[in-house]
Amino acid sequence: xASRKEQKEQARARRLAExxxxxxxxxxxxxxxxxxxxxxxxxxxxxxxxxxxSGGSSGSSGPVTGAKATATEKxxxxxxxxxxxxxxxxxxxxxxxxxxxxxxxECPVCAAFTTGADDGGLPxxxxxxxxxxxxxxxxxxxxTATCNDESQSVFNTQQVAxxxxxxxxxxxxxxxxxxxxxxxxxxxxxxxxxLDNLASQVPGLSISKWQTDxxxxxxxxxxxxxxxxxxxxxxxxxxxxxAEGPKGSDPAQEGIPPYSxxxxxxxxxx
Amino acid sequence: MTTATRxxxxxxLEAADSRRxxxxxxxxxxxxxxxxxxxxxxxxxxxxxxxxxICLGAHHGHSSCETVQSSVYSKLDGVPVALLGLIGYVALxxxxxxxxxxxRAAGFGVTLIGFGFSAYLTYREIFTIKAICEWCVGSxxxxxxxxxxxxxxFLRSDPLPx
Numbered sequence: 377x378a379s380r381k382e383q384k385e386q387a388r389a390r391r392l393a394e395x396x397x398x399x400x401x402x403x404x405x406x407x408x409x410x411x412x413x414x415x416x417x418x419x420x421x422x423x424x425x426x427x428x429x430s431g432g433s434s435g436s437s438g439p440v441t442g443a444k445a446t447a448t449e450k451x452x453x454x455x456x457x458x459x460x461x462x463x464x465x466x467x468x469x470x471x472x473x474x475x476x477x478x479x480x481x482e483c484p485v486c487a488a489f490t491t492g493a494d495d496g497g498l499p500x501x502x503x504x505x506x507x508x509x510x511x512x513x514x515x516x517x518x519x520t521a522t523c524n525d526e527s528q529s530v531f532n533t534q535q536v537a538x539x540x541x542x543x544x545x546x547x548x549x550x551x552x553x554x555x556x557x558x559x560x561x562x563x564x565x566x567x568x569x570x571l572d573n574l575a576s577q578v579p580g581l582s583i584s585k586w587q588t589d590x591x592x593x594x595x596x597x598x599x600x601x602x603x604x605x606x607x608x609x610x611x612x613x614x615x616x617x618x619a620e621g622p623k624g625s626d627p628a629q630e631g632i633p634p635y636s637x638x639x640x641x642x643x644x645x646x
Numbered sequence: 647m648t649t650a651t652r653x654x655x656x657x658x659l660e661a662a663d664s665r666r667x668x669x670x671x672x673x674x675x676x677x678x679x680x681x682x683x684x685x686x687x688x689x690x691x692x693x694x695x696x697x698x699x700i701c702l703g704a705h706h707g708h709s710s711c712e713t714v715q716s717s718v719y720s721k722l723d724g725v726p727v728a729l730l731g732l733i734g735y736v737a738l739x740x741x742x743x744x745x746x747x748x749x750r751a752a753g754f755g756v757t758l759i760g761f762g763f764s765a766y767l768t769y770r771e772i773f774t775i776k777a778i779c780e781w782c783v784g785s786x787x788x789x790x791x792x793x794x795x796x797x798x799x800f801l802r803s804d805p806l807p808x
Contacts, residue, residue, distance in 0.1 A: 407747065407800075407801075410747065410751050411751075411754075411800070411801075414751050414754055414755040414758065415758065417755060418755050418758040418759045418762060419762070421759045422759055422762035422763055422766070425722060425759075425763050425766075426763070426766050428722055428723050429719060429722055429766070429770075484713060484716045484717050484718070485712055485713060485716050487716070488712075488716040493716065494692070494712075494715070494716050495694070524776060525776060558718075559718070560717065560718050560719070560774055560775075561713075561717060561774065561775050561776070562774055562775070562776060563774060631712060632712060632716070
């Protein structure tokens with residue numbers, strides 16, 4: 377039988393153990409609460425980020441309106457102001473150098489090249505060479521992103537819509553607006569409303585004539601002919617830019633050619 | 647004097663040990679630095695032109711990284727996601743300097759946010775953009791490993807006050 381002193385010590389040890397267990401339990405509870413708080417806060421931040429990201433991607437899935445549309449229209453108008461257009465050609469028809477640009481209106485890399493994002497060189501080329509009448513740019517269609525994610529039929533419809541604007545010498549306004557307001561690749565944002573809205577943003581475009589011209593079988597033939605050329609020439613991607621001049625042509629440049637690369641191509645062929 | 651010094655040695659060693667980072671913290675540090683390098687490179691390339699972007703994959707004739715980096719998902723309300731990743735890795739590294747439960751919870755929280763958003767972006771790469779950027783995948787892998795490590799570090803730490 378344990379002595380009174382031993383019983384006291386045992387009771388003390390039990391009490392200490394219970395106290396320690398209670399402290400550990402409280403600490404565990406506090407940590408679980410902290411974990412719950414951290415997870416909840418993280419989920420909220422992630423949800424907000426995804427909502428912003430998805431909103432941004434679907435922002436172009438419908439008509440672009442208001443201040444954003446006005447700003448884009450102004451930007452494109454300023455860039456193309458005073459430059460002659462004929463069909464899909466931008467610049468002086470007699471310019472000694474031709475930059476042939478194979479593109480797909482849904483291709484995001486073409487958008488970067490055309491709008492100057494990520495150092496794409498087309499805006500500088502237009503400012504420094506096309507406006508001076510030294511270079512003209514000829515756009516041709518080659519289905520890449522659209523055919524990968526959607527269909528040839530969607531591609532034909534959108535390219536013909538731009539070519540139809542070209543019959544009123546406003547192809548480049550339409551194409552530039554398309555690239556500026558491009559939605560997420562493969563999200564199906566190219567709807568009849570999207571195409572109509574772009575047309576409504578092109579200054580001076582007769583919408584009724586544009587609608588009629590979109591049915592012109594010659595425009596579809598032109599798109600198909602562009603594609604056939606791209607395939608025959610062994611092109612594999614868009615944008616592909618080829619310089620043509622008195623000294624021949626510079627091989628196709630893929631990726632996002634910066635302005636310096638375009639100048640070097642021009643120097644090779646002039 | 648000698649006796650006093652000898653008597654204080656074990657306590658001094660203990661204090662030094664507690665200041666030394668654990669293997670877990672060291673692993674987090676190394677992987678976070680790798681992730682930081684990855685995010686820094688993508689941020690640099692974003693602001694200096696995608697032409698220099700080193701990439702193995704091809705997509706429509708140009709690199710798949712270019713496709714991903716020029717897609718609408720490469721920015722969050724105008725801010726490059728690569729820059730957000732860079733900020734996240736810096737925040738994680740700074741959280742390692744904060745002692746105690748708060749620092750560990752902050753590290754886990756920052757990593758969880760990075761992991762969640764990175765998972766969403768990977769989903770977009772595979773199912774929407776249909777192109778893979780190895781650098782983004784690299785960061786996603788770093789964040790997955792970091793989520794496990796920071797989670798273990800947070801849950802395993804001694805909850806009792808010193």
